[in-house]
């Protein structure tokens with residue numbers, strides 16, 4: 033199918049948007065009228081550019097507030113429409129989108145006749161009219177009403193535009209789409225959106241997302257469209273405040289990836305199987321000064337396993353938790369890479385390829401494990417590792433250092449990545465489409481520099497958990513740190529070990545423990561222990577959670593946690609305490 037996007041989905045000027053769409057690989061675009069009106073290029077120049085870029089100008093949009101009006105108003109509307117039809121001919125566009133009247137309609141009884149007159153005028157100009165029921169239309173706000181009108185008018189030049197947002201935001205059942213003859217569906221627009229309780233107009237104009245990034249069932253919607261026999265373009269129409277101000281080249285690539293993923297999810301194009309992540313293989317920290325990170329790992333009970341034979345990297349392990357410390361010319365120590373154990377790593381690589389996610393270049397020496405990696409939107413490298421109890425690459429580090437018998441830290445429980453505010457939708461799509469991780473809850477956490485929205489992405493068995501935290505726009509770059517959370521069966525022992533090495537956990541204020549005592553009837557001796565070691569606590573119907581944080585080194589820190597019983601959360605209630613403490617520590621320098 034032809035893949036398209038509305039120019040309103042991107043930032044910049046029209047020529048820049050067209051270049052971005054062509055470069056990303058779109059087949060065509062919907063030309064959003066305001067983009068043309070403000071452009072210095074003539075319609076002929078836009079047409080010539082589209083030709084040169086191999087982009088089809090699929091649709092001109094929108095024509096508004098035409099039907100259901102008093103006769104004198106309608107005469108003027110026809111004049112307006114005729115001017116646009118003439119313009120469309122100059123642009124070489126044969127389909128126009130007509131929004132259902134939201135403002136000037138007073139007489140629904142006049143609609144069929146006026147739509148028929150408009151359709152005939154369109155036919156005289158070689159223009160097809162795609163009638164779209166806006167969710168806030170005055171009389172027509174449901175695609176089924178629009179379809180009844182189109183049937184009643186019964187003109188070859190009048191058909192429907194179906195926009196997933198207007199249908200799904202109102203909770204209208206899309207099933208009846210399947211019964212509309214495909215050739216009467218002139219255009220299909222796709223947009224997802226987060227589930228919000230907001231008036232539908234504001235929701236539509238500011239919060240739309242690309243398919244797969246919100247709460248709507250786009251694959252289900254598309255299935256009905258395909259069942260109808262529609263063969264026209266699939267076009268993204270995403271009004272979103274963030275994408276209106278971010279790099280159009282990057283947004284266009286992100287947008288196309290969402291369409292490819294949607295087609296694959298809906299079964300409309302072939303897709304390699306899900307790679308099914310089962311664990312974090314490793315986390316890699318890059319630091320110019322490894323000596324700032326490594327003692328902390330040692331104090332947490334990690335074992336040094338050796339230096340890599342060809343890279344300036346050193347391996348530390350504890351249980352199944354592996355941390356690679358890479359001496360790289362990075363100004364601040366940071367979490368640079370994550371490995372995922374995948375039951376089908378080649379499938380993940382094939383999936384990356386179909387999603388236009390390039391594989392990173394890595395120099396591999398003779399005899400070394402050639403792992404493939406891709407780069408996530410936030411810059412974190414994601415290694416696609418074939419699952420194995422002892423990955424072959426471990427031997428590249430191991431110089432016979434004694435294998436530890438037991439370790440307090442048993443595994444990487446989760447990894448928390450700070451996302452630039454403009455990247456979260458792209459990151460959600462990336463981790464879902466490539467690794468099959470799904471959003472599993474989100475929360476707003478109050479920090480000193482603003483609210484942080486925090487979103488968990490995990491596999492169905494919750495073996496791999498990524499927490500994506502969106503940095504407030506006001507936060508200084510690097511003010512928020514990433515972290516690796518290690519799981520243990522005895523968090524008190526790990527905290528005591530750290531203390532025995534003269535290292536303090538992140539300080540937790542006394543007020544926190546008073547509040548904890550008020551919230552939970554905790555044994556006073558246990559509470560004292562928590563207070564003495566800087567441990568934080570949470571509990572729900574399933575079990576308990578005890579954890580602490582280390583100091584931040586560069587832009588990375590560690591958490592050590594113990595899950596007791598079936599507790600499956602992350603101690604979200606404690607996050608504001610951590611953020612406030614980290615902010616105090618950062619100020620202290």
Ligand SMILES: O=C(O)c1ccc(O)c(O)c1
Nearest residue numbers: 094129131164195237269
């Ligand atoms: O919000 C609007 O006005 C508007 C315009 C054109 C569309 O296709 C649409 O879905 C909404």
Ligand SMILES: [Mg+2]
Nearest residue numbers: 164195221269
């Ligand atoms: Mg629309």
